[in-house]
Amino acid sequence: MPSDLVHLYMRIDHLPQIWCPGCGNGVIMRDVAVAIDELIHDEENSINREDIVIVSGIGCSSRAAGYLDFNSIHTTHGRAIAFASGIKMANPKLHVIVLTGDGDCSAIGGNHLIHAARRNLGLTVVCFNNDIYGMTGGQYSPTTPNGDKATTAPYGNVDRPFDIAVLAAGAGASFSARGDVYHARETIDIIKRAIRHKGFSLVDVYSICPTYYGRKNRKGDAVEMLRWQKENLLPTARYYSMSEEERAGKKQIGILSYNDYPEYTEEYAKIIAACRGKAKKQGGDGT
Amino acid sequence: MIGREKLVIETGWCKGCGICAAFCPGQVLEILNEKVVVKKPEKCVFCGQCELRCPDYAIYLVNVEE
């Protein structure tokens, strides 16, 4: 008998999940479920479960769409944000949540990520960022640090990595944040705020891949990798309480950028209203 | 809700990664033969850290109503 949360929001018939022992993805998927649960039970401003749509692409992360018991669509590699854009446009009241990975959203899907961010279309993107292509067996991704090893970087990675949250902010995302596996409670709160956010929101959640990334780069097991997160990824208040020197090599967990740019579907609704108003005034059918 | 909390382990779902045991503030848990077991139940403060970070949903707290 799994927990009530799992019972309520996951498709029990498809569990236990197939991710490797110690994979961070299970924790992030739970974070998403808890965030949604808390929003559904928010007494002041609750959201409707049936309005949640989970969209995923391809890769380890994208298995989550099948496990989570919401409207779910498992699309093609890199294209989750583009599918999600159509869903949101067709029915703007939906909370469209894209679950993606570092390769899915910043390599093959990088173009869709930056353009959805630029448009400020009201999607929430949660990136399960494990620094590697796990499903195909450990090739380097756009977030694999320079010099690290992967099956396609046997002598060390020559590429320089993306910081996905910074990338999204640079592309104009009106909400860009970073979370991780260790700070699960903080990450849940960030995801909640991202879902609540009206425009485009991105949460880059640092996952861990002990099987491929960890082993290839002598990062230790899942526990060691989470200890690293505990010591080096710091919630906003703590991060800013430190001196520049103390912050060296560490990163902030929390909301990195936020603004209230107009949301795309709302702006488009104004165009429709204006066109229809004009057609009515002219007494025509708009042609 | 009135009641007390209880720690539940879904052994079949446990993959033995050890995250719950490593970050348990009371060192209540341990991994034996690649599965989590409760070693010192009396030390459990029901903080829920194990449930929060278990990737496999194999350990969690429940409210037992009295």
Added chain:
Amino acid sequence: MAKAVLMQGNEAAVEGAITAGMRFFAGYPITPSTEIAEQSALRLPQEGGKFMQMEDEISSIAAVLGASAAGMKAMTATSGPGFSLMQENIGYGAMAEIPCVIIDVQRTGPSTGLPTSPSQGDYMQARWGTHGDHPVIALSPSSVLETYTLIIRAFNLAEKYRTPVIFLMDEIVGHMREGVVLSNPRDLIINRRKMSFHDGANKQCYFVPEGEYVPAMKPFGQGERYNITGLAHDVSGFPVNSSEIAGRLVTRLLDKVEKNADDICRVEEFAMDDAEIAVVCFGGTARAVMDAVLQAREAGKRVGMFRPITVWPFPEKQLRARLPQLKKILMVEHNHGQMLLEVQRTVGGALPVDFLGRIDGTVISPADILAKLSEMEGKNHAE
């Protein structure tokens, strides 16, 4: 009272699509299809619909599939290079059974080719562009008016068979301006989506009753929680690793088009009643063929035109029915011989099949066709 309007093929496609209920368009500018995006951007908000200019053709088809799954009739339009980019997601639409219409206004390829010149070089790509065995319905109009009525049929077939429908135009028809009298939408048949609402969450959303091929569609995000995937899946919509279930699924997908070919296939036959030579063509090529047939008839030759309107599946039954009366077939198309292969397959060596094609971006003229017919006659005398 309907009045005649001067309209371009690309505009007629948008008007027809809106009449058919299209309320979402996502696309990326590309010659010679761009007017379809422009017209959609202008017209859709007037009808309460939505237009989105995407970052590329891959996201255009993806957004179209997303919008259609969420309940809107949706369309995209492109030309050869963009059509190539769309192929992966066209396969997704076929596998997940999401209706939509994809217009390809063909231009001369390969690659960037001759962007403003006509071609019919995407005929085979329309059939085999995406990987794996999959169903395809493709329709090809030959006039502005037919573009209007046929795209309505494209939406109807997409909804009826829950599959992407390719609307294979060419630069000839796309940029042609003709006076057309549009039918009153009330006189047209517009298919609504066959929906199922009653069986709750996570039930058999791909259930197909015995003897049928198409599952009713659940509106996504409207209270019927279920899963959509491009992986081989069972009736519940969840991925399976069973070769038996995967085989049964793909067989049904292929069958729903193949076994309904009579319903899907349409042809135009012109002067075929007593014809001994059939000139086979499709799309804009029909304009020159029609002219050539008329001139050949004036010269006393028993020539007719056989034009598949449904180009995929190829209307082999209709062509086969004409074979007993025919002595020869001439295939005319703006490519290196693509529909020719389907004609040859259908004829199966029973008749000589001659070919006239063009791949240099210029248009085949009636004179070219008449010359070819005379050449064929010459060959006949020599025999």
